[in-house]
Amino acid sequence: MTSSVPDSGTPDAPRFPASGLDPAIAARLKRGADGLFPAIAQQYDTGEVLMLGWMDDEALHRTLTTGRCTYWSRSRREYWVKGDTSGHVQHVKSVALDCDDDTVLVKVDQVGAACHTGDRTCFDSGALPLGE
Template sequence: MPFDPQSLRYDDQGLIPAIAQDHRTGEVLMMAWMNAQSVVRTLETGKVTYWSRSRQAFWVKGETSGHAQKLVDFRVDCDRDCLLVVVDQTGPACHTNRRSCFYTAVRDGAEVELMQPEG
């Protein structure tokens, strides 16, 4: 069955959350938003393309930083309202220069940083 990006369940702003996961380690790297056109661009180019809510523009991950995400696999969850993009990540995924955006844990009621910025 052919994939139709319009079959996804977008929110009232036309967006769907996309979780990026490293294909080698399984590590969750980040979450960002996509719209139907960024889904199409990602699938057509193999370069993961998000929708930046702050800039109201397409955001090809790594286009300016060099920390690119090459698409390895594209998955849709059972409710069709969330995406998993399995990627080959170059450099850190987080804008804080950490490998993952999920670098803060809450343990015993306190925040603990699990990783420092790279470089």
């Protein structure tokens, strides 16, 4: 389930439609110049970090009201519901704002792979070396 959003004419600054997000939540959110904020998906019962996606007010509204994670695709410039094409659904268990109100943590029950590569998490490609 995706819906295209009209182009604002500037590739880095998409124009988003009016949102049904609770005004009290919207007033708290700090967004980037592009109107987006990061959304971290975490497995609710193990704490495993699954992926990072981007949301705007409407994506957050859809996530809160449908119980399925909705993100904004910066490359496709449209909304996407995790799992609609892959079947790898994220069932939302809770959503929280961080202390700066500029990132959301979405605790989910992940069905299948979270990463588009087919890996369980987007952070499976290997740890970077620490030290000197």
